[in-house]
Amino acid sequence: MAQNLPYRLARELPLLAHPAAHADRPHGSRWRSGTKSALLWVALVASATACSRADRPDNDGVGEESSGTDDSTEPEMPTGPPIDMAWPKDAGAPVPPRDSGMPRPAKDSGVVAVPDAGTDAGVEPPIGTDGPLNMAPVVFGPNVKVSDDSGRGQQTEVVMAAHPSGILFAGWMDNRQSPSRCGYSVSKDRGKTWSKNTFASTQGTGRAFAGDPAVAIDDAGNLFAGCQDYASGGLGTNYILLAHSKDEGATWSEFKRVNQSLDKPWLGGTGDGTVIVTWLGNPGGVKRSTDFGATWSQPISLGYINHGTTMSTSDTGLVHMAYNTAETTVTYRRSEDFGVSFEPARNLSPQGQPCRSPCSPRSHPIVGADADPTGKVVAVTWASRQMHADAEGDDDVWVIVSYDAGKTFSKPIRVNDNMNPSRQFQSWAAVDSFGAVHVVWTDLRNGGQNDTYYARMIDLETGFEPNVKVNDASGKAASFIGDYKGIDILGRDVVITWTDNRADVGDIYFARAVDAAAAGGPLMP
Numbered sequence: 001m002a003q004n005l006p007y008r009l010a011r012e013l014p015l016l017a018h019p020a021a022h023a024d025r026p027h028g029s030r031w032r033s034g035t036k037s038a039l040l041w042v043a044l045v046a047s048a049t050a051c052s053r054a055d056r057p058d059n060d061g062v063g064e065e066s067s068g069t070d071d072s073t074e075p076e077m078p079t080g081p082p083i084d085m086a087w088p089k090d091a092g093a094p095v096p097p098r099d100s101g102m103p104r105p106a107k108d109s110g111v112v113a114v115p116d117a118g119t120d121a122g123v124e125p126p127i128g129t130d131g132p133l134n135m136a137p138v139v140f141g142p143n144v145k146v147s148d149d150s151g152r153g154q155q156t157e158v159v160m161a162a163h164p165s166g167i168l169f170a171g172w173m174d175n176r177q178s179p180s181r182c183g184y185s186v187s188k189d190r191g192k193t194w195s196k197n198t199f200a201s202t203q204g205t206g207r208a209f210a211g212d213p214a215v216a217i218d219d220a221g222n223l224f225a226g227c228q229d230y231a232s233g234g235l236g237t238n239y240i241l242l243a244h245s246k247d248e249g250a251t252w253s254e255f256k257r258v259n260q261s262l263d264k265p266w267l268g269g270t271g272d273g274t275v276i277v278t279w280l281g282n283p284g285g286v287k288r289s290t291d292f293g294a295t296w297s298q299p300i301s302l303g304y305i306n307h308g309t310t311m312s313t314s315d316t317g318l319v320h321m322a323y324n325t326a327e328t329t330v331t332y333r334r335s336e337d338f339g340v341s342f343e344p345a346r347n348l349s350p351q352g353q354p355c356r357s358p359c360s361p362r363s364h365p366i367v368g369a370d371a372d373p374t375g376k377v378v379a380v381t382w383a384s385r386q387m388h389a390d391a392e393g394d395d396d397v398w399v400i401v402s403y404d405a406g407k408t409f410s411k412p413i414r415v416n417d418n419m420n421p422s423r424q425f426q427s428w429a430a431v432d433s434f435g436a437v438h439v440v441w442t443d444l445r446n447g448g449q450n451d452t453y454y455a456r457m458i459d460l461e462t463g464f465e466p467n468v469k470v471n472d473a474s475g476k477a478a479s480f481i482g483d484y485k486g487i488d489i490l491g492r493d494v495v496i497t498w499t500d501n502r503a504d505v506g507d508i509y510f511a512r513a514v515d516a517a518a519a520g521g522p523l524m525p
């Protein structure tokens with residue numbers, strides 16, 4: 001979200017419901033529910049889908065005027081039995097490393113709201129893999145600067161999408177000149193080098209500025225660049241800007257206003273020229289274009305949401321959309337038809353509250369999410385100060401995971417493994433084609449240095465591996481470092497972008513961990 005817009009506390013929202021109507025799906029089994037281990041499944045499964053992870057969540061939390069949509073419908077409030085939204089007492093128990101010899105969580109720990117537990121008989125393999133399972137420790141390579149500002153301008157709020165062709169596409173908020181703009185860069189060599197930065201500027205005047213980037217790549221490799229135009233600096237006159245490139249960023253269409261809405265666009269790409277856009281507001285909304293944004297479907301209301309959504313597309317039609325509601329709840333909607341329609345909202349988990357103010361840099365109540373290429377394994381992450389057994393009372397990183405295409409989710413799992421009082425926040429997630437969950441976050445465990453840490457969870461039973469530091473240099477955390485960052489899977493690599501303070505108040509950096517995905521696709525040079 002934009003740093004310099006007024007923030008309005010969320011109004012109370014009724015807790016949403018947990019409809020059971022869509023309980024049955026072909027992918028009905030949790031792969032942790034059977035006695036067979038995930039590793040055995042690997043031996044049994046031959047098919048693979050190294051697919052696009054074309055979208056990335058972000059969020060932002062500016063609220064002011066309502067409406068936000070030019071053609072929205074009334075907010076909908078689904079009905080049904082509420083789920084238990086009490087924070088689980090056993091959440092956040094430290095998970096010993098897998099080789100520590102210490103007891104680890106029981107196989108079924110942490111799984112909530114399971115209408116069908118699955119049986120060993122007929123349990124289908126969860127995820128295909130076309131290569132051996134990678135179990136080596138994750139190591140990130142040399143950091144690469146993405147923003148090409150030669151001065152000391154501020155670059156923050158980075159997002160990133162990856163395509164199996166090897167294309168990486170990053171966007172961020174760029175303050176190297178005033179008014180601020182959305183900056184973008186493309187890499188065609190898996191992040192070794194990045195293109196000269198391009199920008200989306202406000203189309204307004206006066207106090208207008210642009211920010212809150214969103215990026216997506218559809219299955220065909222078309223790039224979509226989104227940006228919020230705070231058109232007059234006033235409210236009710238803001239727009240989502242959208243442009244696309246059909247040639248890997250060599251040329252771009254004009255940025256056009258595709259929605260009048262307050263703040264925080266998010267994008268998902270699928271097919272060839274299909275883009276899904278969401279926005280916050282009262283109501284927030286989602287709509288879809290199959291012609292590169294030239295024409296749009298009627299918006300679907302998301303009800304009142306004060307922060308942006310996530311958007312995880314898949315090659316099966318599943319689209320997972322998670323978001324924060326009422327500041328304290330993780331809410332979720334799912335599509336089974338590539339975003340044409342969405343099921344009613346469900347509350348997935350209590351979220352706790354992050355240290356947004358007076359903490360500096362702030363921690364935002366945004367959530368990040370991703371799914372594997374089939375959409376069957378879904379991870380949603382956030383940061384909050386929710387107390388737990390070994391709590392320091394400061395921000396920690398949490399994740400919930402679904403292994404049944406969003407039907408059920410685990411209880412919150414704490415990701416960061418530090419034991420010193422320090423803040424961990426601004427987390428984001430990726431899921432590889434095996435179903436392993438990859439989480440990245442900002443970590444101040446080293447005396448307030450702005451460090452980026454990462455952890456991998458190959459299966460729920462063994463939990464997260466020891467945290468890994470991503471950045472190879474750091475500086476003291478600046479007072480604002482954005483509200484999100486980028487992580488994606490590229491073949492068998494994990495790729496990450498973040499706001500870095502080693503040189504100034506904000507640069508965009510990138511790192512790649514070769515062969516860090518549990519499986520999926522050939523190794524790339």
Ligand SMILES: [Ca+2]
Pocket residue numbers: 392394395396421422423424
């Ligand atoms: Ca902490």
Ligand SMILES: [Ca+2]
Pocket residue numbers: 147149151152153154155504505506507
């Ligand atoms: Ca800079």
